[in-house]
Amino acid sequence: xxMINDLRNSFLNFFKERDHxxxxxxxLVPKEDPTLLFTTAGMVQFKPMxxxxxxxxxRRAASVQKCxxxxxxxxVGKTKRHCTFFEMLGNFSFGDYFKKxxxxxxxxxxxxxxxxxxxxxxxxxxxxxxxxFEIWHKDIGVSENKIIRLGKExxxxxxxxxxxxxxxxxxxxxxxxxxxxxxxxxxxxxxxCERFLEYWNLVFNQYNQDVNxxxxxxxxxxxxxxxxLERLATLVQNVDSIYETDELYSLxxxxxxxxxxxxxxxxxxxxxxxxxxxxxxxxAISDGAxxxxxxxxxxxxxxxxxxxxxxxxxxxxxxxxxxxxDPIVEIMGECYPELRKTSSNVKSVIQGEEKxxxxxxxxxxxxxxxxxxxxxxxxxxxxxxxxxxxxxxxYGFPLEMTxxxxxxSDLEVDMSGFEIEMNIQKERGKQSWKGSDAGHxxxxxxxxxKAGETEFTGYDENITESDILLIGKDEDIVDCLCEKETGxxxxxxxxxxxxxxxxxxxxxxxxxxxxxxxKVTDTKRVNNTIIHEGEVQSGEFKTNDMVQTEIENIExxxxxxxxxxxxxxxxxxxxxxxxxxxxxGSRVEPDRLRFDFTHFNPMSREEIEExxxxxxxxxxxxxxxxxxxxxxxxxxxxxxxxxxxxxxEDIVRVVGIADYSKELCGGTHVDNTGKIxxxxxxxxxxxxAGVRRIEAVTLKGLWTKNKAQENILHKLSKELNxxxxxxxxxxxxxxxxxNNLEKEIKKQKRESLVCEVDSMIEKAxxxxxxxxxxxxxxxIDTDEMRRLSDIIRSKEQDSLVCFGSxxxxxxxxxxxxxxxxxxxxxxxxxxxxxxxxxxGGGGGGRKDxxxxxxxxxxxxxxxxxxxxxxxxxx
Ligand code: SER
Numbered sequence: 001x002x003m004i005n006d007l008r009n010s011f012l013n014f015f016k017e018r019d020h021x022x023x024x025x026x027x028l029v030p031k032e033d034p035t036l037l038f039t040t041a042g043m044v045q046f047k048p049m050x051x052x053x054x055x056x057x058x059r060r061a062a063s064v065q066k067c068x069x070x071x072x073x074x075x076v077g078k079t080k081r082h083c084t085f086f087e088m089l090g091n092f093s094f095g096d097y098f099k100k101x102x103x104x105x106x107x108x109x110x111x112x113x114x115x116x117x118x119x120x121x122x123x124x125x126x127x128x129x130x131x132x133f134e135i136w137h138k139d140i141g142v143s144e145n146k147i148i149r150l151g152k153e154x155x156x157x158x159x160x161x162x163x164x165x166x167x168x169x170x171x172x173x174x175x176x177x178x179x180x181x182x183x184x185x186x187x188x189x190x191x192x193c194e195r196f197l198e199y200w201n202l203v204f205n206q207y208n209q210d211v212n213x214x215x216x217x218x219x220x221x222x223x224x225x226x227x228x229l230e231r232l233a234t235l236v237q238n239v240d241s242i243y244e245t246d247e248l249y250s251l252x253x254x255x256x257x258x259x260x261x262x263x264x265x266x267x268x269x270x271x272x273x274x275x276x277x278x279x280x281x282x283x284a285i286s287d288g289a290x291x292x293x294x295x296x297x298x299x300x301x302x303x304x305x306x307x308x309x310x311x312x313x314x315x316x317x318x319x320x321x322x323x324x325x326d327p328i329v330e331i332m333g334e335c336y337p338e339l340r341k342t343s344s345n346v347k348s349v350i351q352g353e354e355k356x357x358x359x360x361x362x363x364x365x366x367x368x369x370x371x372x373x374x375x376x377x378x379x380x381x382x383x384x385x386x387x388x389x390x391x392x393x394x395y396g397f398p399l400e401m402t403x404x405x406x407x408x409s410d411l412e413v414d415m416s417g418f419e420i421e422m423n424i425q426k427e428r429g430k431q432s433w434k435g436s437d438a439g440h441x442x443x444x445x446x447x448x449x450k451a452g453e454t455e456f457t458g459y460d461e462n463i464t465e466s467d468i469l470l471i472g473k474d475e476d477i478v479d480c481l482c483e484k485e486t487g488x489x490x491x492x493x494x495x496x497x498x499x500x501x502x503x504x505x506x507x508x509x510x511x512x513x514x515x516x517x518x519k520v521t522d523t524k525r526v527n528n529t530i531i532h533e534g535e536v537q538s539g540e541f542k543t544n545d546m547v548q549t550e551i552e553n554i555e556x557x558x559x560x561x562x563x564x565x566x567x568x569x570x571x572x573x574x575x576x577x578x579x580x581x582x583x584x585g586s587r588v589e590p591d592r593l594r595f596d597f598t599h600f601n602p603m604s605r606e607e608i609e610e611x612x613x614x615x616x617x618x619x620x621x622x623x624x625x626x627x628x629x630x631x632x633x634x635x636x637x638x639x640x641x642x643x644x645x646x647x648x649e650d651i652v653r654v655v656g657i658a659d660y661s662k663e664l665c666g667g668t669h670v671d672n673t674g675k676i677x678x679x680x681x682x683x684x685x686x687x688x689a690g691v692r693r694i695e696a697v698t699l700k701g702l703w704t705k706n707k708a709q710e711n712i713l714h715k716l717s718k719e720l721n722x723x724x725x726x727x728x729x730x731x732x733x734x735x736x737x738x739n740n741l742e743k744e745i746k747k748q749k750r751e752s753l754v755c756e757v758d759s760m761i762e763k764a765x766x767x768x769x770x771x772x773x774x775x776x777x778x779x780i781d782t783d784e785m786r787r788l789s790d791i792i793r794s795k796e797q798d799s800l801v802c803f804g805s806x807x808x809x810x811x812x813x814x815x816x817x818x819x820x821x822x823x824x825x826x827x828x829x830x831x832x833x834x835x836x837x838x839x840g841g842g843g844g845g846r847k848d849x850x851x852x853x854x855x856x857x858x859x860x861x862x863x864x865x866x867x868x869x870x871x872x873x874x
Contacts, residue, residue: 002114002236004247007229008064008335011089014109015062020091023063025336028085028287029296031636035162037296038068038284042090043160043203043224049094050165051208052219054633059096064089064229066283066336070299074404077273077310080194080234080241084303085280087229095220099170102202102223103135106172110200114236120175122189122196124148126155126168132204136170148189157203157224165218167206171198174235199235200227243272247331251275254327259316270310277307278324279332281350286342288580290598290690291353302398304350305357309401312361319354322347342580348600349690357396364395368402372409381410385417392418393425443475447490448529450477455493456530458506459627459668463550466493468543480542481518486535489518494549496532497556498525501643502586503563503667508551515539520549556668558590561676561698564625564657564669565615566593568679569694570641571661572614573597576607583643584691588667591701592682599692603684615679622674623658630654640664678702750784753777757791761799767872770798770821774864777805782812782851789816800826802867804839804860811839811854813863822847825874831867838863 002010012022026045030036033047042065048054065088076082091105110116123142125132127149136142159166173189173196181187181195189196205222207215233245243252252263252275261267281303284296291301304321311320325347333340371387383406391397403413447470457464471478473487481487489510499505505523510532516539520532532549541547566586573581577599585596603611632652635642640654640662655665657673670676676698682705683695697705717724720731764771773792777785782805789801793816801816813836815828828850836843836852838859843852 002233004229004233004245005335007233007236008087008089010113011109011227012062012064014113015060015091015105018060018105020060020062021058023061025063025065025087028066028068028284029289030161033161036160037299038070038289039065040067040069040160041065041224042067042088042226043092043165046092046094046224047160047164049092050205050218050222050224052095056094059094060092061094062089062091064335066287068280068284073302073306074400076276078269080243081231083228083230083242083276083280085276085283086231089227089229089232091223091225093223095222098221098223099132099202099204100135100139102204102225103132103140103170106200106202106225107140110172114232116174116235122146122148122173122175123170124150124155124173124189124198125170127151129155129168129170129204132168132170150190154190157201159209163209163211165205165207165222165224166209166215167204167221169201169203171202172200173198176235197231197235199232201225241272243275248275248279250331251279251324251327254324258320258323259314261314267314270314273310274307274314274321274324277303278321278350279328281307281321282325282328282339282346283336285346285349286336286339286580288582288598290349292690298398301353302400304353305361305396305398306401306404308354308357308361309365309405312365317358317362319351319358321354322351325350341578345578345580345600352600352690360395364391364397367391367395368397368405372406372411375411376409381412383411383413385414385419385421388413388418389421389425392422440475443472444524444526444531447472447477447488447531448526451490451529453528454490454498454530456495456497457493458495458497458551458556461495462553462556463548464493464495465546465548466491468541468545468547471541471543480540481536482540483536483538486533489532489534489541489547490529491532491547491549494523494530494532495551496520496523496530496549497551497559497668498523498530500525501665501667502566503559503588504590506551506556506559508549508553509537510534510541510547510549512539512541512545512547516541516545518547555590557670557675558698558700559588560668560670562590562593562701563588563665563667564655564673565619565676565679565696565698566595567655567657567661567663567665567669568615568618568673568676569593569595569611569696570597570663571657572611572618573599573694575614576610577603583641591704592695592697593701594693594695596687596691596693598690600690602686603692608681608684612679612681618657618660619673619676619679621658622672623660625669625671625673626656627669628654628656635664638662680705749780750787753780753784753788754791757788757795761792761796764796764799765868765872768824768874770800770824770826770871770874771796772800772802772868772871774802774868775804776860776864777803779807780805781807782814785812785814786816786849789814792816793818798824800828800871802864802871804864806857806860809857811841811857811860811863813839813843813852813854813860814850815845815867816849817847819848826871831870834870835863835867838866 016022026039028039030039030044042063049056067088068085072082076084111118123136133147136147137144155169157166157169175196182193187195203224205224206218208218209215230242230245234242237245239245242248252271255271255274256263263271281300284300289296289300291297291304307321325343329339329343368391371383388399388402391402392399399418406413451470468489468491470490471481496506508520510518510520517537518534518541519537520534522533524531566588570583582598584598587594632650635652635654642664652664653666654662655669656662679698680702681694681696685693687693713724716727722730760773760775764773785803785805792801793799797818798820799818800821803814805812815832817826817828827847829845829847832850832852833844836854839854840856841852841854844850
């Protein structure tokens with residue numbers, strides 16, 4: 001029997017023998033198509049080649065492509081064949097062969113390699129595609145009645161994403177026999193039943209659909225075929241569902257072993273869902289996607305949360321999905337080595353996400369059951385948008401999950417009501433951070449449109465001569481800016497760097513002859529217009545004045561050093577932590593730098609030290625920093641690192657440091673790493689899930705930091721009256737002395753308390769022959785209270801002790817009773833349960849001993865009074 005891996009290999013070999021270049025799968029996160037969340041088909045990586053927008057280096061290709069589709073997500077696991085993640089076998093022609101060869105090879109591979117019976121293969125073609133009909137019928141010999149003509153819905157492949165190659169298609173079906181069918185006399189390919197299973201789609205690319213949906217003829221026709229590997233394997237291995245094919249079944253078995261469940265009855269759907277979703281998550285996270293609340297991150301979050309709902313259904317309440325990463329890597333790591341490289345990160349990401357959701361899943365499910373019960377009682381059919389939103393916002397239930405659970409009880413969700421709630425929240429969010437900046441931004445936008453592109457000369461010059469294009473003041477364009485007035489100046493060319501790509505804007509002065517000086521306090525960049533903000537210090541400035549832009553030289557040098565250090569840092573992080581590290585944000589200032597990157601775990605001390613040392617070595621090697629201008633395509637080819645989600649123009653700047661680092665970057669840099677001097681990481685923390693942040697300093701930043709530390713040491717040395725080198729020993733000895741003193745004080749306090757025991761007993765209230773002794777302490781812990789209660793109980797055979805103590809602004813309660821008192825009906829645990837509420841807490845225990853804690857130490861007295869009252873009712 002052909003196993004999944006045999007299918008991959010046989011397919012690629014078959015087309016290799018027919019002169020196809022074997023191309024590895026591209027990432028699930030499409031790098032060059034912002035309109036696509038995920039790679040949805042084998043053809044995605046070849047879109048530019050079909051469109052004819054790149055030079056072709058080969059005209060035939062074949063691949064096994066990782067794909068991810070989200071349509072029908074709620075069916076995944078419930079049906080036998082739907083997947084979110086799947087592999088697609090495909091062969092492609094870019095202006096080379098067309099229908100004849102594509103059809104012939106699909107037939108030969110099916111009948112020769114896969115040994116499908118010729119009689120069992122049916123085909124469909126596009127309504128008016130007579131050419132395909134002729135080939136299938138005349139060249140291949142498929143009988144007329146087995147060639148079905150289907151409409152646009154079934155047999156016209158639309159583009160992947162908003163635009164791209166498309167065309168009519170022809171599909172191959174395998175007739176699995178009447179026993180799989182619906183027995184309808186009309187049953188044939190296209191029928192919804194299980195008899196005719198579509199397994200291969202041959203697309204004859206003839207058009208390029210533009211973003212407006214218009215079809216334009218392609219400069220050259222092409223072939224794009226796609227065959228879902230899992231689906232093919234069910235046919236070849238003659239099993240009932242994709243979950244019974246060899247690789248997925250290994251995962252089913254893993255889950256059964258771990259959970260001691262059998263793959264039968266009600267367990268089947270949950271296990272399928274867990275298998276499918278964990279594999280999809282593993283591949284997507286390995287390719288750099290992270291669970292979040294937006295875009296592809298949200299899809300992953302939905303998948304994981306859906307999977308967790310079903311793990312709970314089969315009785316697993318602990319984080320579990322991350323455990324399946326290892327078996328997935330074991331099974332598929334050979335074909336997809338990136339899985340091996342990233343597995344520990346993938347595991348951490350999943351585990352972290354699992355933990356977060358499981359914290360609220362239980363309560364969320366309870367809340368949702370209540371909502372459903374209430375609706376049923378009132379015979380209502382719809383969950384309100386508000387309730388669905390609370391489930392989303394407070395308990396982390398993706399809307400689609402609420403919809404799916406609701407539908408299991410025949411209920412709907414008010415989707416538009418949900419949307420309204422979501423918008424209200426978004427607005428609230430916007431108001432709280434945007435403030436009044438929106439008007440300002442709009443003004444800058446309009447200035448940029450008016451002024452057009454500014455020439456930036458600051459890579460090579462500190463001072464540039466130019467004339468003033470526009471002057472702005474209080475959100476108006478004006479002709480002149482007078483002394484002491486603040487405003488903005490836009491020149492034709494400038495040496496000032498406008499804030500962009502994380503690097504802060506330059507400061508400095510703009511001056512003109514006659515002593516006119518405008519102090520630039522910040523520089524912004526809007527589109528490609530550079531805008532100087534500041535104040536006229538002397539004289540005045542008019543439109544068309546000839547001026548000199550002069551940056552603050554030292555600050556810029558420091559910024560340069562920090563920017564180049566950021567590049568070295570990214571390279572060192574990738575070396576130390578792995579290639580999953582990508583820039584997720586940055587801030588480069590003269591005095592410090594901040595770098596956010598994708599990585600899940602906090603860095604260990606050793607990792608931080610290694611990164612620091614790598615960066616410093618590259619600095620001390622004094623490596624040349626080169627910048628090159630090239631096309632985006634060329635930059636991508638040379639594997640220069642780009643910032644994900646950033647839109648680049650066609651011509652880009654690539655900054656390279658020897659063969660150590662290469663990044664697309666428009667910022668300013670030192671020309672030699674030696675100028676960075678020294679690099680030090682100050683902090684490593686997490687600004688959000690899946691992202692870590694490093695704050696670091698070089699040159700002046702480090703000098704300032706050192707001076708501050710020096711001051712602290714100096715002060716300590718003076719206060720402690722020892723040389724700086726002795727400070728650690730001196731501090732240690734002080735701490736020891738303090739500890740001893742504390743112990744001594746405690747001992748004395750304890751002794752004095754024992755003396756007080758008699759007076760406590762004297763104050764007892766006697767009820768039903770039981771002495772109820774209550775007392776409130778300060779700073780006495782539970783152990784100490786227990787010790788005192790033991791002394792009292794040994795002295796008084798019929799006693800109940802009710803103690804309370806305020807410790808670290810918290811309330812502690814301890815009740816203890818003698819055996820006699822218990823016999824007379826005292827139950828400390830029960831009493832405490834009622835009383836603990838008064839101190840804002842909870843607790844419990846046995847009849848003879850119970851303890852509790854709470855947050856309101858002010859009410860200890862009241863709680864003790866209540867305890868005495870309860871005792872009197874026994
Ligand atoms: N693009 C087509 C599909 O995905 C054929 O590869 O079905």
